[in-house]
Amino acid sequence: MQxxxxxxxxxxxxxxxxxxxxxxxxxxxxxxxxxLLGPSGCGKTTLLKMVNRLFEPxxxxxxxDGVNIRDMEVTALRRQIGYxxxxxxxxxxMTVAExxxxxxxxxxxxxxxxxxxxxxxxxxxxxxPLEYRDRYPAQLSGGxxxxxxxxxxxxxxPNVLLMDEPFGAIDAITRASLQQEVMQLQNQLQKxxxxxxxxxxxxxxxxxxxAILKEGxxxxxxxxxxxxxxxxxxxxxELINADDRIRxxxxxxxxxxxIKPSHHEQVLKKVQQRTDLRQVLSLxxxxxxxxxxxxxxxxxxxxxxxxxxxxxx
Amino acid sequence: xxxxxxxxxxxxWQYTLSHAxxxxxxxxxxxxxxxxxxxxxxxxxxPLGIWTARSKRIATAALNTVNTLRVIxxxxxxxxxxxxxxxSSTSALIALIVLALPPxxxxxxxxxxxxxxAILEAARGMGMKPQQILFQIEFPLAAPVILTGIxxxxxxxxxxxxxxxxxxxxxxxxxxxxxxxxxxxxxxxxGAVPVALLTLFSEGIISGAQKLIQYPQ
Amino acid sequence: xxxxxxxPDIIFKLTLQHLYLVLIALSIALIIALxxxxxxxxxxxxxxxxxxxxxxxxxxxxxxxxxxxxxxxGLNEKSVIVALVLYSQVxxxxxxxxxxDGIPKTTIEAANGMGLSTWQIAWKIQLPLALPVxxxxxxxxxxxxxxxxxxxxxxxxxxxxxxxxxxIAQAGRTDKIWTGAIIVGLVAFSxxxxxxxxxxxFSYPV
Numbered sequence: 001m002q003x004x005x006x007x008x009x010x011x012x013x014x015x016x017x018x019x020x021x022x023x024x025x026x027x028x029x030x031x032x033x034x035x036l037l038g039p040s041g042c043g044k045t046t047l048l049k050m051v052n053r054l055f056e057p058x059x060x061x062x063x064x065d066g067v068n069i070r071d072m073e074v075t076a077l078r079r080q081i082g083y084x085x086x087x088x089x090x091x092x093x094m095t096v097a098e099x100x101x102x103x104x105x106x107x108x109x110x111x112x113x114x115x116x117x118x119x120x121x122x123x124x125x126x127x128x129p130l131e132y133r134d135r136y137p138a139q140l141s142g143g144x145x146x147x148x149x150x151x152x153x154x155x156x157x158p159n160v161l162l163m164d165e166p167f168g169a170i171d172a173i174t175r176a177s178l179q180q181e182v183m184q185l186q187n188q189l190q191k192x193x194x195x196x197x198x199x200x201x202x203x204x205x206x207x208x209x210x211a212i213l214k215e216g217x218x219x220x221x222x223x224x225x226x227x228x229x230x231x232x233x234x235x236x237x238e239l240i241n242a243d244d245r246i247r248x249x250x251x252x253x254x255x256x257x258x259i260k261p262s263h264h265e266q267v268l269k270k271v272q273q274r275t276d277l278r279q280v281l282s283l284x285x286x287x288x289x290x291x292x293x294x295x296x297x298x299x300x301x302x303x304x305x306x307x308x309x310x311x312x313x
Numbered sequence: 314x315x316x317x318x319x320x321x322x323x324x325x326w327q328y329t330l331s332h333a334x335x336x337x338x339x340x341x342x343x344x345x346x347x348x349x350x351x352x353x354x355x356x357x358x359x360p361l362g363i364w365t366a367r368s369k370r371i372a373t374a375a376l377n378t379v380n381t382l383r384v385i386x387x388x389x390x391x392x393x394x395x396x397x398x399x400x401s402s403t404s405a406l407i408a409l410i411v412l413a414l415p416p417x418x419x420x421x422x423x424x425x426x427x428x429x430x431a432i433l434e435a436a437r438g439m440g441m442k443p444q445q446i447l448f449q450i451e452f453p454l455a456a457p458v459i460l461t462g463i464x465x466x467x468x469x470x471x472x473x474x475x476x477x478x479x480x481x482x483x484x485x486x487x488x489x490x491x492x493x494x495x496x497x498x499x500x501x502x503x504g505a506v507p508v509a510l511l512t513l514f515s516e517g518i519i520s521g522a523q524k525l526i527q528y529p530q
Numbered sequence: 531x532x533x534x535x536x537x538p539d540i541i542f543k544l545t546l547q548h549l550y551l552v553l554i555a556l557s558i559a560l561i562i563a564l565x566x567x568x569x570x571x572x573x574x575x576x577x578x579x580x581x582x583x584x585x586x587x588x589x590x591x592x593x594x595x596x597x598x599x600x601x602x603x604g605l606n607e608k609s610v611i612v613a614l615v616l617y618s619q620v621x622x623x624x625x626x627x628x629x630x631d632g633i634p635k636t637t638i639e640a641a642n643g644m645g646l647s648t649w650q651i652a653w654k655i656q657l658p659l660a661l662p663v664x665x666x667x668x669x670x671x672x673x674x675x676x677x678x679x680x681x682x683x684x685x686x687x688x689x690x691x692x693x694x695x696x697x698i699a700q701a702g703r704t705d706k707i708w709t710g711a712i713i714v715g716l717v718a719f720s721x722x723x724x725x726x727x728x729x730x731x732f733s734y735p736v
Contacts (some may be wrong), residue, residue, distance in 0.1 A: 020329075052438055078440030089435025093453045093528045103439055136529040150440075317601040384718050386677035391709035392694045397706045472591030479698055489593065491683060498600050505597035509590040516589050 002066045004028040004051060004160065005191050009060035011046050011216075020046045022216035029208075030159070032067075032285070033186055033193040035203040037239075038213035046149045047213070048162055051194060052081045064160065079103060082153030084160040084190070087147045090137040096122070096148050097133040103156040121151040124241070125181065143174035145182070146199045161193045167202070179205060200240050204228075204251050212236055222252040248308070249277035257310075258294045258303030268293040273302060280305055324499030325506065332503075333389040340507065342402070344481035346474045347467070347511075350406055352432030354466055357457065362421025363447075376422065378417040386411050387473045405474070405482035412473050413466040420462025424455035457523055464519040471512050475504065543724055545713060547688035551607065551679045552721070557613035562615065566628035568652060577627065584620035592617065592678040596685060605659060607687030614678060615649025618671040629660030661732045669725035676718040680709075680710075690714045 004027070011021040021043040026099045027201050030036045036044035049055045051062055053074050062069050090099050097118045119129040125147040137145055146166060152243040153161060167175040174307055183206060186193065197203055204224045211221045228248045231237040241247055255273035269292045271280055285291050290307035365372035373509050382390065391408045398404030428451055436446045478486025488504030491497075570577035587595070592613060599609040633656060641651045683691030693710030697703045 004363065052436070054438060075442050078438060081438075083435065083442075085431060085435060085438070087429070087431035089429070089431040089433075091432060091436075091450055091454075093530070102441075106445070136528050138528075149435075255432040273475035321601045384673065384722075385715050386680045386713055386718075387678045388677075389694055389707070389714055390692065391696050391705045393704075393711055395698065396707065467589070468589055472593070475591060475593060479695070489597070492597075496605075498597075498605070501597045501600065505594035509594040509598070512589050512591060512594075513586065516586075 002063070003030040003032070004194065005063040006181045007063065009050060009057045009062060011043070011050065011055060012058045012304075013139055019058070019216050020186045021050070021057070023210075024213070024216075024218045025060075026211055026218060026221045028192055028194060030192050031190040032208040033195060035207035036194060036196045036213060037198070037200065037203045037210050039198060039239075041215070042213040043216040044198075044213050045164055045191055048196050049193055051160070051162055052078050052083055076210060079107060079156060080158050080160070082156070082158045084146075084149050084153045084161070084163045084166045086136075088146055088149040088208065090148060090152070092137050095134050095136055096127075096140070099148060100148070100152045100155050102152065107156055112113065121154060124154075124185065125151050141174075142170050143178060146170060146178060150182075150185075154185075154191075159192055161191045163193065163195045165196055167199070168197075168199075175202075182206060185260045204240070204247070246281070248277055249281055252277045253295045254305060255282055255303070258305050259309065261293065261301055261304045268304065270295050270299075270301070271305075272297065277310065281307075281310060284310070321499050321502055325502035329503050336503070339483060339485050339487055343471075343474050343485045343508075343511070344476065345411055346402070346406060346452070346484055347470050350409035350470050351463070351467060353410050354417050354470075355463065357410075358417035358429075358462075359360075359421050362418050362459075363425055363451075365418070365422045366425035372422065375418065379418050382411070383415050387469060388476055391473055391476055391480065391520050392519070400481035402482050405420055405480060405484075407472050407475040409467055409473055409477070414468050416462045416465040416469065418462075421455070421459050424458035424462075425451060427458065428454050453526070456526055460519055460523045460526075464516060467515045467519065468512050471508060471515065475508050478504075541709065542712065544688060544690050545717065546694055548676070548679055548682075548690045548717065551610060551614065551682055551689055552672065552675050552717075553685055555611050555620065555675055555679070556668065558611070559615045559618040559671065560668070563619055563622035563626055566619075567623050567630065567657075568656070570623070571627060571630045572714055581620065581623060581627075584616070584623060587616050588620045593681050593684075594603060596681065605685055607682060607685060610679065610682040610685050610687045612673050617678060621671045621674065622667050624662075625670075626660065626664050629663030629667075632663060633659045658732070659734075661731050662734075665725055665729040665732065669722050669729065672721040672725055673718045676714060676721060680714060690717070706716070 004240050006024050006026050006028075009021060009024045010019050012019040024043075024047060036047060038044050046055055050057050051064070051069070053069060056070075064080075065070075065075070069299060091102075094102075095146055100118045100121055101114045104117055109117070118133065122129040127144065127147065132140075132144075132148075137148070140148065142185070153163075167178050170178065179202060186206075195203075195206060207224055209223050210227060212219045212227070215236055219228060220236050222230075225248070227236065227240055227244045228251065231242045233242070239244065253273065254271050254277065257277065258273070268289075269283055269287050271283060271292055271294055272293050272295055280292060283292055284305070284307045293301045294303040294305060296302050306307055330459060365375050374440065390412060391405075394408045394411065395404055398407055403492050432450065432454070433446065436450050440448070474482075474484050475486040475489060478484055478490050485504045488500050492499075492501030548605045548635060562644065566580070570580055588713045590598075595616065596609050598612045599612055603612060637659070638651060641655050646654070677686075679689055680691035680694060682689045683695050690710050690713055693713075697706030697708075700706070
């Protein structure tokens with residue numbers, strides 16, 4: 001699998017002064033989650049929609065797994081790509097099960113396979129199949145609707161997922177839990193995901209890499225850590241608030257900075273290796289000797305972190 | 314007053330029985346006029362309504378024409394067309410079709426316009442072909458409003474088919490013209506009551522159909 | 531010479547007769563609908579039944595309804611006017627109810643709290659606030675009533691329908707039919723415009 005490749009992609013509307021997307025080139029590695037981040041009108045949604053050809057580029061090419069998407073038949077292309085939008089767009093006259101089953105039936109899967117796929121996906125998004133299969137969208141909360149939207153996008157087991165500000169219309173509390181679910185799903189399923197948002201926190205939380213767009217052009221494409229420590233220009237620095245050290249800590253995990261455990265006779269507070277450094281800092285500030293031990297998922301100590309280290313990082 | 318009513322009913326019933334064959338013929342003619350004009354109206358206006366919902370140019374032209382028609386009483390439209398088309402069942406039929414067009418067109422147009430763009434975008438993005446979207450998504454969602462338009466048109470057509478008798482066509486209206494000519498209320502009833510029952514019946518059937526396709530909102 | 535140029539006085543008379551039917555019917559209809567809707571607003575369960583009844587009445591073709599009224603009222607303009615009143619009920623009731631429902635409950639509570647009586651609330655608060663929607667209902671009813679009143683000609687009530695029926699009965703008098711149709715259209719249009727003007731006049735920013 002070769003992921004998604006953007007090669008000098010541009011989109012110019014007829015009566016517009018400047019291009020909506022201007023010579024954007026970058027590669028999305030397979031299995032990674034790339035966030036398209038930028039202010040309103042920067043072209044991130046336009047760029048996203050060129051991948052499933054809801055818009056066609058004026059210039060440039062987009063490759064999906066090495067194939068020029070313009071060489072594929074449009075509906076066939078779209079059936080291979082999961083698409084989640086902000087307003088969800090669940091079909092109100094179909095049950096949850098029918099909504100999710102739509103793509104598999106378009107792909108002509110056999111009934112039993114579709115059935116079990118629907119149940120599998122409902123379980124994956126933490127909705128009990130027996131209870132939710134036959135419900136209608138109007139009977140679901142906003143958060144539940146969007147989770148069904150996600151399940152519907154994953155139904156055909158696509159390699160690629162396009163998400164256009166999927167949590168923009170959802171309340172903050174539900175949004176946080178949905179973000180966690182997306183991270184979990186991504187750990188499990190390892191899809192190639194393009195995720196559009198204007199929410200910097202969301203971007204830093206979810207992304208393996210972030211493509212920052214401004215007025216149609218790609219300004220910087222890098223990991224969250226690199227963006228925070230080496231912003232390409234003033235615009236990026238201000239956008240992600242790169243100077244905020246505490247923000248930098250949130251994108252690092254304990255395992256990224258821990259050192260070998262020295263023998264400490266004291267009993268140290270423990271953190272999991274996947275915990276982000278902001279939480280580690282919080283713990284350190286309440287630890288008597290300003291050192292904590294880092295453990296793996298089984299509880300075995302694999303390293304330690306001291307406050308000194310964080311100051312020097 | 315009420316004895317008057319009951320008397321008229323009884324007389325009307327007797328009249329019907331004594332003119333049974335003529336009555337059945339009139340009823341059949343009436344139903345014929347109604348069914349044909351409704352079918353043609355639906356076959357013309359549903360596709361047209363889909364077209365107007367998608368194309369601004371066509372929409373303004375078609376909807377303006379239809380809205381002007383609505384202000385003119387059906388009686389007037391009927392009477393206007395007949396002299397040019399001649400006194401026959403065919404001309405009555407054409408007039409009825411013209412009367413059926415506005416509600417069906419306006420409602421089909423509104424129904425298709427009213428479908429949330431997010432739903433259509435999701436359907437396109439998922440890789441559904443245009444005909445699949447039309448038949449599996451748009452039509453089911455538009456159906457309730459289209460059925461309302463058909464309901465309104467049906468009532469309009471059944472009523473106007475009655476008036477068609479004034480222009481020499483058949484149908485239950487013959488009893489109304491006759492009743493006015495002979496100044497006999499009971500004959501008027503022979504025409505009026507079945508027509509009223511027909512409209513109630515068609516309302517009932519179409520409302521029932523709407524309830525069947527309802528989904529939780 | 532076209533009909534309407536030759537006999538303007540006849541046309542004027544017929545138009546007046548038509549307007550007479552329409553305005554009497556609308557006035558009676560409003561006098562009935564306003565208190566009825568106000569009552570139904572306070573007794574929601576009843577409103578379904580009443581609205582259902584008038585809905586059925588509306589379905590029955592106008593000529594059939596008028597004929598059914600004959601044994602009660604005779605073959606004259608009374609049957610026509612009563613039929614017109616019955617037809618407008620469903621539209622007026624629905625609109626008045628919608629207008630009343632659109633008033634925030636808190637406004638009524640405040641009025642109650644201030645010590646206004648039920649009658650004062652109805653007259654000074656509910657009526658003005660619901661007025662735009664009520665006028666919209668009057669507008670729609672006016673168009674419908676103008677159209678149905680054409681049938682009144684057959685019942686001896688006169689009106690512009692006379693031109694239509696005469697035009698058909700007398701061979702080759704399409705000019706009468708055209709005149710009738712156009713004037714009726716104009717009357718409907720003017721009343722509708724007038725109601726629209728009033729609607730806007732009594733609107734308030736929300």
